[in-house]
Amino acid sequence: MSGKAIYWFQTDLRLHDQPILSKLHKSYDELLCIYVIPDRWFKEPFNLGFNRLGPYRKRFLYETLIDLNNSLQRLGQRLVVKAGDPSKVLSNYYREYNIDKVFTHDQYAFEELQDLEKLQMSIGKRNLIIGNTKLMVSELSLPFTLEELPFSFTSFRKKVEDVFKVDNDDMNCTSLPPALESLSGEDWPAEIVPDLNEGVSNPETAFPFKGGEYEALSRLKEYIWDTENILHYKSTRNGMVGVDYSSKFSPWLSNGSLSPRRVYYEIKRFEESVKSNISTYWLVFELLWRDFFQLQSLKFQSDFFKVNGIKHREKEWNYDQKLFEQWRSGNTGNDFIDANMIELLSTGFMSNRGRQNVASWLAHEYKIDWRWGAYWFEHCLVDHDPSSNYGNWMYISGIGNDSVADRRFNAELQAHKYDRQHRFVNLWLN
Numbered sequence: 001m002s003g004k005a006i007y008w009f010q011t012d013l014r015l016h017d018q019p020i021l022s023k024l025h026k027s028y029d030e031l032l033c034i035y036v037i038p039d040r041w042f043k044e045p046f047n048l049g050f051n052r053l054g055p056y057r058k059r060f061l062y063e064t065l066i067d068l069n070n071s072l073q074r075l076g077q078r079l080v081v082k083a084g085d086p087s088k089v090l091s092n093y094y095r096e097y098n099i100d101k102v103f104t105h106d107q108y109a110f111e112e113l114q115d116l117e118k119l120q121m122s123i124g125k126r127n128l129i130i131g132n133t134k135l136m137v138s139e140l141s142l143p144f145t146l147e148e149l150p151f152s153f154t155s156f157r158k159k160v161e162d163v164f165k166v167d168n169d170d171m172n173c174t175s176l177p178p179a180l181e182s183l184s185g186e187d188w189p190a191e192i193v194p195d196l197n198e199g200v201s202n203p204e205t206a207f208p209f210k211g212g213e214y215e216a217l218s219r220l221k222e223y224i225w226d227t228e229n230i231l232h233y234k235s236t237r238n239g240m241v242g243v244d245y246s247s248k249f250s251p252w253l254s255n256g257s258l259s260p261r262r263v264y265y266e267i268k269r270f271e272e273s274v275k276s277n278i279s280t281y282w283l284v285f286e287l288l289w290r291d292f293f294q295l296q297s298l299k300f301q302s303d304f305f306k307v308n309g310i311k312h313r314e315k316e317w318n319y320d321q322k323l324f325e326q327w328r329s330g331n332t333g334n335d336f337i338d339a340n341m342i343e344l345l346s347t348g349f350m351s352n353r354g355r356q357n358v359a360s361w362l363a364h365e366y367k368i369d370w371r372w373g374a375y376w377f378e379h380c381l382v383d384h385d386p387s388s389n390y391g392n393w394m395y396i397s398g399i400g401n402d403s404v405a406d407r408r409f410n411a412e413l414q415a416h417k418y419d420r421q422h423r424f425v426n427l428w429l430n
Contacts, residue, residue, distance in 0.1 A: 004030040004097060004180065008090060008104040009079070010256070011385075012133050013068050014213040017259035019171040020103050025411040028100070031177040032093060033072055033079050035065060036086040037192055040111065046375055048321070053191075056348020059199030060211040062192055064257050067212025075176045075366040083189040087118035094123050094387070097180055105133045105256075109386035132167070135197045135294060136260035136287045140166035149299050151401055153292050160288070169236040169261040204427055205347035206241070207248055207382065216252035220263065223247050224270050233279040240351045240424040247283060250383035251349075253290070260287055293391035296401060305390055307369060309399025317369040326378050327362050330428075336415035337361050339428040346428070348382040353418050356396060360409035363397040370397035 005028040007021050007112070013035070015021070024031055041053040053061075069079040082089050090102060102123060107113050120128050132139065141164050150156040201208065209215050224230045229244050239245025252258035264284060271280050300310045309313055326332050330341035340354035355377075362373045374393040378384045394400025396407050419425055 003028050003100040004032070005177070006032045006034060006090065006093060006099050006102045008102060009033065009035045009068070010026075010084075010104060010107065011254070012256035012259075013064050014216070014257045014259065015068075015071050015075075015173040016213065016217070017133060017169040017171060017262050018173045019036070019133065019167075020105070020129065021176070022171045022173040024103065025175045025177050028177045030099065030180045031077065032099070032180050032183060033077050033176075034090070034093070034094045035068075035079060035081050036089045037081070037083040037176060037189065038086055038111070038115070039084050042191060048324070048372065048375070049375070050377050054348065055194065055199035056201065056380060056382050057199075057384060058192065060251060060348070060382040061255060062194055063211030063215075064213075064255055065188075065192070065211075067210075067214055067257070070380045071213065072176070077174070077176045077179055077333070078185075080183070080186060080227075081192060083191050085118075086115045087122055090119055091122040094127075094236055097182065101127055101129055103129045103131070105131045106135075108134065108298040109390075110305060112302070112419055113298075122174040133259065133261075134256070134292045136166055136264050136284075137291050138167050139165040146295070146299050148188040149295055152403055153289060154294050154400060157288055160225045166264050169259055169265050199348070201348065202346040203243050205349060206243055206245070206343075206351065207251065207347065207349040208243060209248065209251070211251070211255070211257065211382075213252075213257045216249075216258035217262075219248060219252070220258065220266055223249075227272065230267070230270065230283060231275060231277060231279050235279070237282070238351075238353045238418055240353060241418060241427060246352070250385075254383045254385040254388075256316070260290065263287065288324045290385075290388060292401075292415070293387040293413040296391055297387035304387070304394070305371070307371060309370075309397070310401070311394075313399045315397075315399070316367065318367045319369060320366070323366045324362075324372055327358070327366060327368070327373075332361065333428060334361070334411050335425045336411045336419065339425045344380050348380055350381070353414070355392065357409045357411055357414050359363055360407065361392055361411060363393075364406060364408045370394065370399070372409040 005024055042051050044051055065081060072079050094102060107116060143159055143163055150159060209219060236245045249258060249263060253260055267280055267283055297304045303310050330338040332338055337358055340350055340358050344350045359373055362368050363370045370393050374390050377389050392401060393400045400405040
């Protein structure tokens with residue numbers, strides 16, 4: 001055993017289900033564990049007065065990194081956190097410390113793929129080892145190539161549902177090489193450390209949890225085993241008030257402090273030992289949706305984030321910043337829309353039902369460029385994932401993976417159906 005390695009954490013901020021990281025102690029005697037906050041997160045691509053890392057998302061990420069660092073310290077390691085261009089930061093460490101190999105995991109969205117490609121060009125393709133941990137399904141089990149990927153989710157599901165396989169989730173990291181001897185302790189960048197009251201959520205939030213692997217696995221156990229709320233998931237998933245109307249796994253899945261494969265096998269273990277029903281199936285169904293958007297963003301690359309979307313459909317968009325401000329601040333005059341936007345502004349979270357309605361309002365009522373809405377979601381949401389966020393916004397806006405030309409929601413009818421007693425609206429507007 002000899003040599004030095006880097007493990008670059010990205011959206012896999014955990015020690016469970018880590019097939020590459022768990023084996024590095026067998027081959028290397030020094031290891032640098034690092035997370036790089038992309039400097040693009042602090043820029044304003046649309047000049048709307050906010051960047052891509054809002055207070056709730058920042059606090060959730062910070063809590064996640066603290067938890068990961070604590071876990072690494074128990075194994076004699078520590079987490080180095082830097083801000084900058086990931087490829088440049090890693091290239092500099094690679095050369096300064098005479099690193100032999102850099103290890104990381106797969107990505108599917110355009111900017112993250114560019115980070116990987118630039119690093120490969122800098123240090124050499126054979127010196128960057130990329131594992132597969134982001135999807136639930138094994139790509140090798142898919143019955144089509146990326147070019148043949150079905151455009152609609154229904155077609156995708158019908159083709160994969162009975163044939164997909166999920167790699168084992170039991171490669172947990174229990175031993176690591178020691179930290180680089182020559183690396184001195186470094187403070188984390190100020191950009192990632194929230195102020196005392198920054199990102200502290202409203203007590204009425206539907207997501208009262210902290211970031212990190214410990215919280216993620218605790219919630220997984222609570223939702224599936226302790227309360228068996230999973231058995232009611234399909235009938236409650238369109239709820240809007242309270243913690244348990246949905247699993248709330250998405251924030252941890254988005255930054256990888258919870259593995260989708262771990263969720264899948266936990267559901268399967270529950271089905272085998274307790275009960276299997278339409279709700280346990282439906283949670284796996286939702287994980288397939290997540291994989292679908294990851295693969296779509298991989299296929300369409302930069303088109304996934306362009307104004308005409310993956311349909312290359314030209315629409316007449318409005319760029320009225322006053323209207324946009326009314327929408328994002330919860331001042332549209334529609335109680336249902338405003339309540340959802342205030343919840344987002346106050347907590348960094350919003351129900352799936354709410355997201356569909358407010359996206360429809362911005363894209364179809366105000367006809368404002370859908371990317372402004374996706375960008376505001378990116379700023380706010382603790383569960384932001386580029387593939388899921390932008391994929392869903394395109395879907396609602398009529399330029400994505402939907403057979404319906406313009407999926408328009410009637411906010412009044414939606415409020416009557418999903419908030420008939422006005423519990424949600426009263427919670428956030430009174």
